[in-house]
Amino acid sequence: MLHHPLHLDHPLKLLPNSPYPKDRSCLCDACRQPWNSFVYHCYRCNFDLDILCAFPQGKLEHPSHEHLLTLVQRIASFACDACGTKEEQQSYICTACTFWIHxxxxxxxxxxxxxxxxxxxxLAYCFPIEYRRYEIPCDICFKKIPFQNWLYYCGPCRYFVHLKCMTNDRILPSRRGMHGPKGNQRKNSFGFYRCGTKQKTRLLTNASFNKEDEEDLVQLPTNDFVQEIRHILEKKQGLEIVRVPKKVQVSCCQHTLAIVDIQKLIKSRNVERITCNRCIEPVVSLCCQCTRCNYFVHLTCAQLPEELQHPSHEKHKLKLAFVSYVWGMIKRSACNLDCNGYLFKCDTCRLYTFDVKCALLPSTIDHKAHEHSLVQTYRGDGNKCNSCGNVVRSFLYACEPCGFYLNYECALLPESVNHRWDKHTLPLSFPPFSDRPDEFYCEICEEEIHPRRWHYHCRECDQSFHPRCIPGLGVTRNCNFGRILEFGRHPHPLKLVREGEYRSTCDSCHERMYGNRVFKCETCQFYICIKCVARVADSGKVAGPAKISEWCV
Structure with a gap:
């Protein structure tokens, strides 16, 4: 038996094991840490003291402080200079200055x-100076770590953890046990293991979440989003998608489309790839083609509904529309990227405009970058995307308990890409990155990549790329290039291309066109930018959706 100053009401009895059931841990009331072996216990009050707290060291020399620290026997509540939190427990205090820690x-x-x-x-007694130029959050709770607080970190991996997150097993408020056993750890492209079974969180929605819903979630990232479109149309929209329809006809084209093998067509045309005019995703197998309109569409995308009910806009249905003017660019409501092809929009409100992929994304998705399911919400509230670091002010996917946020643009990044500067396929990589002590630098823009930002990396060649620097993944990734424009007195047709040649300039405003969208004449190397085309079109010199009647500089 022990009479202790921290519990004067009753004597404490020494027990060899925890007095609680196996599913409940024994927490010391002095240090608030779990304890499973010998413990002093009060049966009346359920008060517990581990051995170290029952007989603490009165004086302590600590490497974090220059003066001798004195133990305060009485439990007090204060803001700890080590972890930054305020808790009631025993403490060490410096009598020479104001240093006070749990x-x-x-x-x-x-x-x-x-x-x-x-x-x-x-263990670091402040945030390491060499990493302070980054905004690196805790890898457990995703919250900011103040520079003056203690922390645990792994320098080569740039892995940082709050003291409290290090010592406590975090339990999410919506569901317990989200972190799975060791056998269910998942490995990312750098060999780093992320913990967790694919448990589902139900946040920001009142819909029921059963086992069938878990199996029907969209899995991202993917290189075959068309398969996900088919899955969504069949499971979520209740449509019957015919694998190979006998006859295909779409609203924007009055002709009957023929089913062709795209690989043979790519070889005959000597092009790298052909994209679907509706979802702007590459066509890899059978597709529908209109030879008169030079129109290509996936078999699945050809069966898209003409109207769609979106959860963010329940008042009206969104209608499938088409940007007819070849120079027209519309910024979408969800991903905030430009679009010049097919989209779903509300004709009544004129506020909601989605491209095909954003419109079809469901309210809950699974993403390999996070161990819990992400739920769709419609207000960013200034949260930063964990992929690119940009502030999200519109649509996003979120795991609120973890503080994980993902905008639509990053959620739809492909799982892997190819680039002419690397002979290998580049997988999309997520932080933290294991066994990579050096900094990442983008091979294209030569800027340093933030150690918490997603990027495409080749382990064999040790090359990294920003997603925005890879052609086809920037702001133009959902633009339909190759559209033809007849422009004023120019004798040749102009083609919309992703960027002009090096040192090319617009023949109207004389701005450089390298890296910018431009209409190009492949016969005489004539260039004119989209801004100049739109300016001429706004002046009324329009003879059709693909023809400008006069050119006035």
Whole structure:
């Protein structure tokens, strides 16, 4: 029996094991840490003291402080100078200055381990100076770590953890047990293990979430979004998608479309790829073609509904529309990217405009970058996207308990891409990155890549690329290029291309066209930018959706 100053009401009895059931951990009331072996316990009050707290060290020399620290026997509530939190427990105080820390923080080991990270973590008494130029959050709770607080970190992996996140197993408020057993760890492209079974969180929605819903979730990232479109149309929209329809005809084209093998067509035309005019995704197998209109569409996209009910706009249905003017560019409501092809829009409100992929995305998705399901919400509230770091002010996917946010643009990034500067396929990589002590630099723009930002990386060649720097993944990734324009007195047709040649300039405003969308004459190397075409069109010199009647500089 022990009469202790922290519990004067009753004597404490020494027990060899925890007095609680196996599913409940024994927490020391002094340091608030779990304890499973010998413990002093009060049966009346359920008060517990571990051995170290029952007989604490009165004086302590700590490497974080220059003066001798004194133990305060009485439990007090204060803001700890180590972890930054305010809790009631024993503490060490400096009588020479205002330094005051929790006793549990003072006894933390300098080297610690935490699953699923595979390297030992070092205790730092402030945020390391060499990493302060980045905004790096905690890898457990995704919240900011103040520079003056203690933390555990792994330098080579740029892995940082709050003290409290290191010592406590985080339980999400919506569901317990989201972090799965060791056998369910998942490996990313850099060999780093992320913990967790694919448990589902139900946030921002009142819809029921059953086992069937879990199996029907869209899996991102993917290189075959057309398959996900088919899945959504069949499971969510209740449509019957015919694998190979006998006859295909779409609203924007009055001709009957023929079903062709796209691979033979690519070889005959000597082009790298052909994209679908509706979803702007590459066509890899059978597709529908109109030879008169030079129109290509996936078999699935040809069966898109003419009207769609979107969860963010329940008042009216969104109608499938087409940007008829070849120079027209519309910025979408969800991903905020430009679109010059097919879209779903509300004709009544004129506020909601989605491209095909954004309009079909469901309210809940699975993404390999996060262990929990992400739920759609319609107000960003200034949260930063965990992929690109940009502030999201419109549509996004979120895991609120973890503070994980993802905008539509990053959610739809492909799983892997190819680039002419690397002979290997580049997988999309997520942080934290294991066994990579050096900085990442984009091979195209030569800028340093933030260690918390997604990028495409080749491990064999050690080359990294910003998604925005890869052609086809920037702001023009959903633009339909190759559209033809007849422009004024110019004798040749102009083709809309992704960018002009090096040192090319617009023949109207003389701005450089390298890296910018431009209409190009492949016969005489004549260039004119979209802004100049739109300016002429606004002046009334329009003879049709693909023809400008006069050119006035």
């Amino acid at each position: 006793r549990s923080c003072a006894l933390l080991p300098t080297i610690n381990h935490r699953k699923p990270h595979q390297h030992p973590l070092s």
